[in-house]
Amino acid sequence: MRAPDFWRADGMSPRLLSPLGALYGAVAARRLRRDARRAALPTIVIGGLTAGGDGKTPVAIALAQMLAANGDTPALLTRGYARGAGVSCESFAVDPAIHGVEAAGDEALLLARHALTIVGPDRAASAERARALGATVLILDDGFHSRRLSADLSLLVVDAGYGAGNGRCLPAGPLRAPLEAQFAAADAIVLIGRDAAGLAVTAGCGKPIFQARVNPDRQIAENLKGARVVAFGGIGRPGKFFQTLKETGADIVVARNFPDHHRFSGADIASLAALRERYGARLITTEKDAMRLRGTALPFGVLPIRLVFEQADEPWTTLAEALERARLRVS
Template sequence: MRAPQFWRTDGVASRLLSPFGFLYGALARGRLARETPRAALPTIVIGGLTAGGDGKTPLVIALAQMLAAQGERPALLTRGYGKRGGRCEPFAVSSGDVAAEVGDEAVLLSRHALAIVGADRAASAALARELDATLLILDDGFHSRRLSPDLSLLAIDSDYGAGNGCCLPAGPLRAPLDAQIAAADALILIGAGATGRMLAASCAKPVFQARIVPEPQSAKALAGSRIIGFAGIGRTEKFFKSLAETGAEVAATRAFPDHHRYGECDLTELTALARWHDATLVTTEKDAVRLPPAFPAETMPISLTFAEPEALTAMLDAALSRARLSRAS
């Protein structure tokens, strides 16, 4: 889906939908408060404050890389949103799997660590242990609360913040703001926007500043070239802004809904647009895995970097130590 513009403001549409938002929020608050089983492995749970675009996937990948550098073997647990087919869950994603079968995020995650797809998080956790993982990172497991977290991190887009502050469908929040903040051990503030900074400053929680950066070699290759950016992610405007910051001439952009399945009409339209502008098509890694291998589009990879990685590493180490000590006792 594409986030409606009224999610940013307290307008008529939001007010008309507010009863439904109140009901959704009450149910979501209950899920956040419920007791859940604990996995045999230390469990880090990631959430996004709103319904898509906060930066959960880059955060999961960045954490997996940090922990792998410390000798850990993280398993990344995901539901495989958008997958088709009847494969028996849970299963580990392999190099030959495609987005249509396992989900685009699952393919992307599997390039960085062991990725396991399954709606039953307890079963996925058990499989991770069988495959010699040393810890779990749950991609978007914050709100479902299927496993008890040893550490809960909440990603916040600093430009978007909490939107209009209402729960779905009246606004973008996946649970009431106070309930989400209370359930988080720390906030990961992504970007330098004032909206997110003000929100984080009002919360009595540790805050870690991060930012999305293009992969240097890819960004350098785009500089000075004429391009057309297209994407089907939570907030396409962030990707288009990153493209402009590479120094490329962005002749046009095309936004699709999050997790969009590109059909022949879409591909024909994009190809015609590129010819019309005499430009190169450029998209995200997440979109690239949903495209036919032969489709002529360049990819601009991005990564998440932390302002104070040592402080975050110290928090991760402390949380993992507590988790292992509690399981040993």
């Protein structure tokens, strides 16, 4: 889906939808308070403040890399959103050489490039599969609001450029639950960027805030400097990608938005190829979009990004303490 513009500011549409938003928010807040079963491994759960685009996936990858660098074997657990219809409900480890977007989903394919990744709607079964495959810690990149597994550490991701949008819950606004309920359920906040919207939303939340930023791949960014590009993306907030691309010094002659998790049709591919020829430009997209374009004849490039914590020792200290408590619990 593509987020409606009225989610950014209050107005007639949000006010008309506010009763539905209040109902949705009440149900979501109650779900955040419910108990969940514990896995046999330490469990880190990541959530996004709003309905897509906050940056959960880069945070999950950064934590997996941090854990691996310190001797752990992390497993990333995901339900495999936007998989094809009729796929198996049994949990499985993603192998990008075997599985495609129909079987695993685009996010799972991207995650599997960085760590063991298990796809399945049953989080408990996925946790057991991960343990059997040698994992020592679990990371759920979409389990904060569903509460299928209890967390030893819950992180809530906030995109500083977007904040809480108009501050209302779905469908009147972008929030997946009321602000207060989400902050209460989180152990810490990951704030990506330093824009005023995010700083205002998190001020006074009463939780530790880990400041982070997104950096593009340095070598690829250098190669894009001055290049004419047709930028396109089917992610939660493609404008963020376009801005990052612009900051490399690339000359964006056309920017094409697609809905999140968009499956590119033959017509889409032909249209993008025609834009490339018309402007004599390079096609550049995101890593997640590239997962959905595998196997096509479209000549495109990718600008990878990496999440960096500004003070890496702060999240690592919190993470290490949570792991120690969890291992005492399961020992």
